[in-house]
Amino acid sequence: MVQASLPTGLLERQRRPLIQAGILLVVLLAVSYVIATVAERDLGLFLDTWSRLVAAAIGAGGVVASLASWRSSPHSTARRVTITALGVVSALVLWLLYLTDVLVRATVQSVVIAIVVSAVVFVVANKWFDASLKDWRRFTALTGLIGGAAIAGLLVGNRNMGLFTGSGEALADRSLLLVPVIAVLCGALGVALSSLKVQPTKAIVGAAGGGVVGLLIGAFFRSGSLPSLEPVALLVGPVVGAALFVGLARLRGKALGPAAVTGATFGWLLGAFGIPELGSGTVLEAIVGTAGLGLLLGLRLGLAQPDTMESRIRLERKARAVIFLAPALLFIAATLVIPTIRTGWLSLLDRTGGFVGLGQYRLAFSDPNFYNVSRWAGIFVSTEFLVFAVVLVIGLVTVLLTRRQIDQFWPPRLSIATAGAMVLLGVAVTANALAGEGPPTANVLTFAMIALGIAVLVMLVRYLKAHPGNSGISGGSGMALTLAMIFLGLALFTNLRGTLFNNIWWVFLVTILATGVGLAIAALSDGAKAESFAKAMIFMPMAISFVGASIIWRFMYIARPPTNDQTGVLNSLWVGLGQLANSGAAVPVAIGFFLVVGGLVLLALRGFLSGALGIGWGSVFSAIPVAWIGWLFLSGNIGGVTEGPGGQLVAAPILFLSGTNQVGAYNNFFIMVPFIWIYTGFAMVILSAAIKGVPSDLIDACNVDGATESQKFWRVIVPQIAPTIGVVITTIIVTVMKVFDMVAVMTNGNFGTEVLANAMWKAAFTQGNRGLGSAIAVMLFLLVLPIMFLNIRRMQKEFH
């Protein structure tokens, strides 16, 4: 990657790009001038010289940066040409947009200003603390200057002080003059304090200097900020503050005198400006307040220990960490941490801002569109549940038969967890039978089911972790178990309805399918012909927005009236199949299907006879759906095509997004499809890289031992990439949990497809109930909390 030696010349400034940029700037300036003249004459756009200059700088900077990256780039020529051309073109496009579009100009200006200001602040801050090591006097002078400017700037900016005309009116535009004056005074005080070493003198000079600066500040206080001092507060404040700080200093074993002054300073601030009414006092009172504050502050600085090299180094290191971290951490605090806390508080308020406790949460759960378990009994009688049971049995039998050490399959903890969950389930069912059908017992049963699922999953994951490569799960059984899980989900979520369950279903199904299909494609494409092309095509949807994907898939799902031709791909196929099944070709097609079934049965026999049970069961397993489709063809029950009264065929296209099947439960699935379409590529790319990272000697050892491809995959590669699979799953869960765009664009939550993020948006911004919106957002936060916890655990391990 990077050479360990110091690259020569890296620490020297590179001057050539600067010269190039200068030349380009002049050229682009000339061109800008011509374009701007033409634009002014023909389009009526006016540009001042300053704007032309900035436009030229943008163009020149972009072109030079692109060319510089050309020189230093280690890539092949074709790639370098692409990247450089892209950079040059985008710089020129930005330049042209800057010249012609007002909005782009405003944005570029604000970004440039923001970057220049932050860069200046950053460089000044670094230079400032450089001085603390090299020249202590310069450092104190700078500190005084910056501190004074900051205090004066804050007071002027908040209209607490200013210059006045004769009649007492504030001079808004000249008041900033106070800032440099006070800054210079503070700087001088800094120099004085760092030059004096003898103690009583130093403290006296500090107190006197601070008092003078405070006096000056107080004299310019504006009438709205004058405090009406209360002698009691002014006395009690410093005393209490000093006592508090002395106590703390004793506990920490520090010097008591300076601590007392620090405490008194805070106390004075509170007593003079915190407690009294502002705006009703006199100038004299303001001067007393500020001069006292300045005096105490100066005294504290005067009492400071003389600097040593050690203290300077400590200061420099601390300050440097703060300088480097402050911008990012401040931004994170302002946009993530504080708003999240505030959302928690807002969720306890009602529409008008009154405190309602958990009322908004109760409101959410009392809405049957949000949380509805009244149809829970339907879970156990649904077709999906039946299919789940059958597939689960097939899968378990396959697992048991393909394993060598059957006795290890049910590890103690797994059986305890299962038993516990079963007991819970039994209690719930009994309670339900005793109490008759009602919401409370339905809740118990629901949570028992969910507890069962989670317990089994957790134990399974722990078991797989403890016995890597020996899980007994292989191609056929792995697919069967995954399918069983999906059908269990279908059974649960077609009967438990509402926003909350929709969200859980999204997480469940999208995570399984995107990860599973992604893993399958990663395995299939590994070493295949044109691997990178196939992977790029599958990965491409990652570049498409959720909104774009929603629109793309709406075109796939279009259902035209039955009398028209279908124009969407899926309904064309569906109706076409139905027409085929009801035509003369039905029998030959069905025969084709049954031939495939026959082949699979033969293969199954071969597998069983040669002892490859995985192949045997895998074939049996895949023969069933094929036979089912053949049967559908023979009976004509496919494609929704029925015979009308006149004997003609009438098609019934599928309403993918607005169907009424099981109160719209399946509509959710068809909104998930585009999401899976996008995130399969994500899973594939990461898992494919992980598969390529499996040590080749492991694979070689497998080949020497004569392992089959299937064994190699399930017993060596999957356990090796298990941590990566975990990362992919957590990433997808976090993304899916907050799904918003697709639901908003495709159905806007209608037809039983509401999810938490969309419900939150509607509550907060359409209905104007911010409390309810915040409550739903908090629920979303609670749902990702376990993932956050897992991430923290993982990072703790990896940080060192």
Add this chain to the structure above:
Amino acid sequence: MAATTASPSSGSSLGVGPGGVPPRGGKGVGKTIYRLISGLPTWILWGLVALWLTPTVSLFANSFRTRDAQRSSAWWLMFQDDSLTLENYQQVLTSEVAGGMWQGLLNSFAIALPATIVPIAMAAFAAYAFAWIDFKGREWLFIGTVSLLAVPLQTSLIPLLQLYSGGARQTVPFIDKTVTFLPDMSLAGSVTAVWLTHTGFALPLAILLLHNYIVGLPQDLFESARIDGADHFQVFLRLVLPLSVPVLAAFAIFQFLWTWNDYLIALTMIGGNRAALPATVVIASLAGEFGIQEHLLSAGAFVQIFVPIIVFFALQRYFVRGMLAGSVKG
């Protein structure tokens, strides 16, 4: 497909399912079926590729067809009725009927560019500090920062919008004085509010990515520079920044695609100000009136996804690298 690996040296090739067994010397029907099935993985792969491309191709094909043609026949019949036209694109980009797509594209740029540049700068400083400056509580601060990755941005939306439209004030309890931290800058409804929000939300991921890279740079490089008298600032500017160009590029692409494709933040922060809406919101509102401007929807959507797809194909390797660094190491 190399699933029939007879030689052990073909190493990493794999097949799943029933296809992946070496031949066991069967004859006749069984052997034929076996050969058919062992070719299956390749066919499945190419079938999946075709399946994955169909939706995009169908959008692309429809965008060149007239309204009547789109409504009456399927897109794969596009060459039978000669209804091919560029009119949809012309209308989308120029006419106001389509909701101002051209302005929307400019707005998308005005959001995506600052939202890409600004967080990179901030995150680079922070990542350097986390990686190479020793201070108390570094580990916990880093883990705390990066764990915010999982926080759903929905929890920030309402307070942030209030901040943009009303500033930040807090009344101090007991002394009853209101402190203004930030004045009302009336940012709500502007692109600035959108890219500021994106900047904040991008920082945890950016810090994670850059930290993982910077911490892997050789330490003796910095030590020799420090011995030569360079301070942290110089080391950062002259050594770390040039050496981190690959990961900076990776994150820039990631963030550009993310902000270009964002819908939720733009919709929330801009709201009703039509002049500032980015392309995603424009096409989403076009989709809301399905039926009226139905024929323009495909062209509009294609215009919106065109830019990220170009970026994606040109810089795919950087993009993948960024994703891997974020997921596998972190």
